[in-house]
Amino acid sequence: MGTYRFSEQAVHDLDEICASRAAAAGEAHTAIDRAIAQLPPDYAQVIRDLDLAGKSVDEVASAMGRSKGAVHMLRARA
Numbered sequence: 687m688g689t690y691r692f693s694e695q696a697v698h699d700l701d702e703i704c705a706s707r708a709a710a711a712g713e714a715h716t717a718i719d720r721a722i723a724q725l726p727p728d729y730a731q732v733i734r735d736l737d738l739a740g741k742s743v744d745e746v747a748s749a750m751g752r753s754k755g756a757v758h759m760l761r762a763r764a
Contacts, residue, residue: 729764732757 722730728750735746736757747757 725764729760732760733764736761 722733725733731750732746735741735749736743741749743754743757747754750757752760
């Protein structure tokens with residue numbers, strides 16, 4: 687069986703790539719939060735609940751006291 691050895695440089699490069707990706711993900715998360723914060727409250731709630739929290743359309747519609755069609759429309763307009 688072969689053994690793979692990573693040089694210290696390769697490990698360091700991988701660490702830098704991971705750190706860069708984590709920073710980029712944090713920046714993207716911040717940008718998304720800012721964009722959602724600028725939406726009207728109902729639109730923002732639909733986006734947070736459906737897309738970020740992973741709730742179903744039925745759950746969101748029930749929580750908001752709206753029809754499923756209205757939830758779909760709010761999401762499309764957001």
